[in-house]
Structures are given as C-alpha cells and as structure tokens.
Amino acid sequence: MASLLFEYDIDILWCDIGGPSTFPQLGASWYNHAASQNRQVVMNNRCGANQSDFVTPEYATFSALLSQKWESNAGMDPFSYGYNSDTPSNAYQNATSVLTELIDIVSKGGNFLLELVAYQYELLFSIRSIGPKEDGSVIPEEAEPLRQVGQWLKAAGESIYGTRPWFIQPEDISEGSTNVRFTTKPDAFYIIAISRPSNGTLKTTAPVPIKEGDQVTLLGGNGDTLKWSVTDGTLTVDVDGDELDKIPLPAWAFKVEYSTT
Incomplete structure (x- = not known):
C-alpha cells in the first residue's frame, strides 16, 4: 500500500x-x-479507517439523495464480477436495466463506474463489471448493452455528464404522473422519464423550476421546442410519439433551458 x-x-x-x-x-x-x-x-470506505471520501454499495441504489458521496458497483452478470461460463445468456443485464440504474444513481448524486475484472477501464459512472474471457474477449451479452447505452449517451448525455442531483426526489409517483428523475446544471434543468410519457404528454407534480420564457426540448429528438404548461401544480410537456420513437432506449431526457431574460 x-x-x-x-x-x-x-x-x-x-x-x-x-x-x-x-x-x-x-x-x-x-x-x-x-x-x-x-x-x-x-x-473509499473499505480501507479499514474511520474516515472515507465516498461509500461503495454493491448491487444497490438508494431511495433518497445522500449527503455523502457514493459510488454503486454491480456486474453485468448478476452472479459474478468476472466471466462465468455457467451464467445463461438471458440472465445478463440488458441495456434498459443498465440505463435505468445509471439515471437513478446519477439523479441521487452517485457515481456509476465500470470495472473489467483483470484490468480496469472507466465508462459511464458505476462499477458495472464485465468479465473478459481467458483470451481477453468480451461476450456480446456484456458488450452490446453497454454499446446501446453509449448510443443513448451520445444523444442525451448532457443530462448525465457534469450534472448535479436535485434536492427533490420523485420516488412517490402520483397517479397519472410520469416516472421521472431530475438532474441540474447552472443553466438548465433535466427531467428524465424512465417510463414512456403516455398519450403524448409528460406529467410531473414536482415543483420543477420552470417559468415563462424557458424552453423545453427532447434531447436526441428533432430539436423542436415543446409546448409546456403548469396547471394546479402539475407540469405538462406535450411531445409527439414519433419524436419519442427517435430515442434508442426507453428513457427520455427533457431539457428545460432557462431564459436569460
């Protein structure tokens, strides 16, 4: 050491x-x-000391924002951090589950770091472990979901990279609301829906910091400004189903760009 x-x-x-x-x-x-x-x-918090800079839960997230910095770690294989030839192909994490976990962790202030057992390589923000075989190759069941998440990040990564969590966590979903997570930057606010907005509308009862003059767009969509309104404390954003279909995975990042006037 x-x-x-x-x-x-x-x-x-x-x-x-x-x-x-x-x-x-x-x-x-x-x-x-x-x-x-x-x-x-x-x-991290595993070095035998009574002080640490961040905590490292395994295969876990939290239901609320933590005051302490944290980093979740898990495996693409739910049973092993390394390659396990006994794991059936259908047991590996798919791209949707990886992305949903990434969004949830980042929205609560956590990191998501990828670790390859045998050598290490940073990707995304958690220990998302993939295990190379003895010849150094990575099986498609582990590699392809990460490529798909990478495609989503190319389109909507600004809602993840360099963001901070919002102090309100929408764990209790009211009836009719979209299942969403929030991230923030100094000049924008992000609403990430992890369920498809139904009937062409995103709805949330959270007190989203939005006011007249702010513009809402769907990251990875066609770039058009979306119509929005707040009625009785509920924010509604109208979005065409064809635009939702442009997003490669079932997670839709809406950017609220603050007006400068």
Whole structure:
C-alpha cells in the first residue's frame, strides 16, 4: 500500500472487503504527500479507517439523495464480477436495466463506474463489471448493452455528464404522473422519464423550476421546442410519439433551458 500511495502517486484508493489494513498508519502522510504535489486524492470506505471520501454499495441504489458521496458497483452478470461460463445468456443485464440504474444513481448524486475484472477501464459512472474471457474477449451479452447505452449517451448525455442531483426526489409517483428523475446544471434543468410519457404528454407534480420564457426540448429528438404548461401544480410537456420513437432506449431526457431574460 505504501508503494501505491508514495511511489505510484495514485489519486484514488479503492479498497475491497473493508477489513483491517495499514491505511490508518499511512493515511495522514498520504494526504500531506498529495497536498505537497498540489494533488487531490480520495479513498473509499473499505480501507479499514474511520474516515472515507465516498461509500461503495454493491448491487444497490438508494431511495433518497445522500449527503455523502457514493459510488454503486454491480456486474453485468448478476452472479459474478468476472466471466462465468455457467451464467445463461438471458440472465445478463440488458441495456434498459443498465440505463435505468445509471439515471437513478446519477439523479441521487452517485457515481456509476465500470470495472473489467483483470484490468480496469472507466465508462459511464458505476462499477458495472464485465468479465473478459481467458483470451481477453468480451461476450456480446456484456458488450452490446453497454454499446446501446453509449448510443443513448451520445444523444442525451448532457443530462448525465457534469450534472448535479436535485434536492427533490420523485420516488412517490402520483397517479397519472410520469416516472421521472431530475438532474441540474447552472443553466438548465433535466427531467428524465424512465417510463414512456403516455398519450403524448409528460406529467410531473414536482415543483420543477420552470417559468415563462424557458424552453423545453427532447434531447436526441428533432430539436423542436415543446409546448409546456403548469396547471394546479402539475407540469405538462406535450411531445409527439414519433419524436419519442427517435430515442434508442426507453428513457427520455427533457431539457428545460432557462431564459436569460
């Protein structure tokens, strides 16, 4: 561990298991060492210390926004972080489940990091593990869903990358409302529907920060400004079914662009 901290100058210390380690004896020196190099470093909650920079639940998300930084980790294979030849093809996570998990985690302030067992490679924002076979190849059941999520991110990634969670979490869905998650940026607000808006309308009773002059568009759609209204506390956004069909996976990111006037 001393070699990792002081010779390789790592920026992230990600321990597993959470048992005793030498970090409590090395931690203060590591932080001071990094500060002397003008570097910021972080450590997860499994290094045997009573202090951590972020927590790392496995195969889990949370029902509410956390005050502490967190990073979820899971596998494309629900039974293994590495390649398991006994796992049937239909048991792997599909693109819809991966994307829904990504949206939910990010909307609650979490990270979603991909780990390849045998070597590591960052993608998206969780430990979403894929296991290479002995020849280094990755089976289609693990690779193709990630490619599909990548296509969605090309169209709607601005609702994920560089965003922050909103303090209101729409876990309790009122009747007639769309199942949505929220993310924010200084100049925009994002409403991500993880169920298809029914009858050509997105509806939410959450007090979305929108006012006259703000424009709403569907990321990945045709770019047209969508008609919206707020009646009795319910925001309604009208969107044509053909435009919804342009989105490659069942998650629709609506951007509320704040007016500058």
